[in-house]
Amino acid sequence: MKEEYKSIIDSNGNMICNCVLFIEDIPQCFVINEEYKSVDFCMGNFVKPKWNGQEWIESATEEEIEAWKEENKPIENIGENLIDKLILDNINMQSQIDSLIQAQLGGN
Incomplete structure (x- = not known):
């Protein structure tokens, strides 16, 4: 065919x-x-x-x-920007957790 x-x-x-x-x-x-x-x-x-x-x-x-x-411009790569933001947020949260742990250890 x-x-x-x-x-x-x-x-x-x-x-x-x-x-x-x-x-x-x-x-x-x-x-x-x-x-x-x-x-x-x-x-x-x-x-x-x-x-x-x-x-x-x-x-x-x-x-x-x-x-x-x-x-028909390509849409800005939202994925990469989102990953960068999540990494920065994760670093900030880890820093806050470290500060809380230090405060708890120093307070005991």
Whole structure:
């Protein structure tokens, strides 16, 4: 059984659907009408992918790419900051425990 993943484009080469499974050249869970065409699966990292007839190209403007980057900035690594805070809290608590132990030993 032949299975293949393809992307679907409109008549202008704009991506309609990035990933459609074809089994024996029949699209699964997708209906291709006369204005759509299946092409090589788009594996690139494009903001606005476009099929030029031979390969996928970036069709986004610099402004669109910058806007996409701004909207998709990585979230600050909360995990590392949380670990640093927990370590500091642990050091402070250990210091307080040590002070209490010293006070108890000195008071007896």
